[in-house]
Amino acid sequence: MSIEAPETVRVEAQRVSCDGDQGPLGHPRIYLNMGKDGKVECPYCDRLFILAGGPADTAD
DSSP states (O other): OOOOOSOEEEESSSEEEEOTTSGGGSOOOEEEEOOTTSEEEOTTTOOEEEETTSTTOOOO
16 A cells, blocks of 8 residues: 655656755755656655656646
């Protein structure tokens, strides 16, 4: 059984940054690189980043 990410963000770049989007209540800003599958998940807040037009992008 898999659990869905709390938030999915479509992005245009293969390198993204995440800080939890909570200001002082977030987490340290980290930079993440997408793999060949066109997605990456933040290890702190589980936000899922998907490369627009990439293999994991299912949006119409």
